[in-house]
Amino acid sequence: MVARALTHALVGLEARRVEVEAHLQSGIPGFAIVGLADRACQEAKHRVRSGIASASLEWPNKRITVNLAPAALRKEGSGYDLCIALAVLAASRQVPADRLWEHAAVGELALDGRVRPVGGTLALAEGARRHGLRRVLCAAESAPEAGLAGIEAFPVHHLAQAVAYLRGEETIEPAEPPELEEMLSDAPDLADVRGQERGRRALELAAAGGHNLLLVGPPGTGKTMLARRLPGILPPLTREEALEVTRIHSVAGVLEAGRPLVMNPPFRAPHHGVSAAAVVGGGTIPRPGEASLAHRGVLLLDEMPEFPRNVLEALRQPLEDGFVAVSRVGGAAIFPARFALVGTMNMCPCGGRGDPAVECRCSVQRIASYREKLSRALLDRFDLVVAMPRPRAVELAAAGGEPSAPVRERVIAARARLAALPALRSAAATELLDRAVEKLPLSGRGRARVARVARTIAALAGSASVETEHLAEALSYRSPRELPAA
């Protein structure tokens, strides 16, 4: 007696169709799972057996073989439990096999038969729809997420409920896809930042032009605080962008409970002890890294020179291409990784430099070796470099600055202008740029960066072309000669 059920395996962000075949035959009772199942997947045997018993269903006292086809594809994780249980039940004629075949099923089983959510449900549901299925059975917690794929997602709390539904004894309402607006959450607000007008201005430019931003200054001047407020002034994600981000977060298992769709631009701030694989993605079966989790949002590298050099260099490719290609034994995957990079660093290893209250005791050599940890190639990716000296006490006593909402309005308007208008530059502005290249340490690449930033400044100012004052301001964010990128 053979029965089949459908589910999907993830390779990167892509769902591959997997048929779960259960075969019962007479002989010595036993249970085997074949088809390149990993450890967690093998342990499904015990969860499935206990789950079926807890659901007051009959465990077939036969020799049971479950095959996960195609057998050449690696299967990992506990998401196959529900599907295996239902296939076994269909093979023993406890649920109708033809009705089961119309559903994809995903979820982990608890020993008492409850269904638990697993990561990557959105990508799986999208795969199911692409393969022509209309319905998916999944844990109640992940049903709204699956519903986003444009498929009927039936939330099941318990294996017994799934069985009753398949037998037609009980009806389940498919989950409503979540309202997009409800998914917006509160990001830290710029109103909390006092003083630091130059830093705020640079943040606004970074948001409007999608520029990478490097904040340099002694500790405690608000570099990190400012960086955390960048997502709050980015335009909210469109539906397509939100789905794209949600898919990545779901596969990585970092979706917030009760918030099935990521509508806010994400913010990721990995610690500097992070490995290269954790940043760009990796693992025997490729998983997205921090760079991909920050897709369409912000990646903050706090204390950038403290990061291992190989981690920083690994980021150069996604910064250039907007995606990460990971090749491993378990398959190759492409993860999108288009993010705004914000880096912070001190002016010297002790952090005292640039702070009038502290005397820096770093030797010239130590400062040079600290700064040289950032390669020219990486520093070249930062369009905006801003020194943030310690604010005076009067600044801190001042009232908070402009809140995020009006800044975000300006950013949205500037982005629209940047997309719609051709890049024009007045003759006077070009002349200033030429003069600057001659007088300042400014490379050809630096010149292009300045021109790019000037365009954003003009767009924020509502000007149709880049004028001298826009270009002059852009020049003030160039990499200073103290950094090796000069």
Place this chain on the structure above:
Amino acid sequence: MTAFRLLKRRDAAYPAFLAAIYDPPPALWLRGLAEPELLSRPAVAIVGARACSSYGRSVARSLGRDIAAAGVVVISGMARGIDGEAHRGVLDAGGTTVAVLGCGIDRNYPAAHAELAGRIAETGLIVSEYEAGVEPAPWRFPARNRIISGLARAVVVVEARERSGALITVDFALEQGREVLAVPGEITSALSAGSNALLRLGAAPALRSDDVLEAIGIIVEKPALAEPDGDGGRVLIALRDAPATADELARATGLGAADVASLLVELELDGRVSAGEGVYRATIAR
């Protein structure tokens, strides 16, 4: 790399000024494209601390630039800090400069100044009394300093601690009968203790490049630079009171962060303002 040339004491091109000191080097190794006659032209030495403040950095650069603009050769030791900034200032103005090394003529010491050395050699000279391959050693640098002052008509100390190597150059300069000038620094700053002490002992204060040029008998007639008006003038006036960050300037002048940023760049391109690590300062008056 061009080959190194050797200038012997009996050669006609050996600078007479240097030959007149107590212990002139028997021969000088030269690197660079300029002719050895460059060493006989009127020259000023700018010396100072390796670990210097951004004030010293800014002053050394503008002194180098303005002295070179008057057609005078600037001599220094290519060290970090004041020396390097003085050389850079000269190169900014398109002038010629001479670097005197305390190690073999083939060495770029410090290594961080290899690129600077290349630029100096394009129009000026790098000079050493040591043949190729001689390692830099602490006891060679004082001996090098007698050549720096020996080649110059006047020595300007920009920033020096109380026991700075720059003061050794001053001792040689006084022995050799050269003019000595010092740039005043804050009386509370240890970095300027040595240069301020020179002023008390009677060194001439160097408040602008003209002070230095007049000390060696050069009077330069040049049109006064028009003061910037409007907002740029307000920023400059605020900066002449004290160095400030862009945010402080915005508060002092009531201008927005964007306007201040763009005004500061224009002032910097005009050479009226210098920037370092987020702090802006007015350059010395020409």
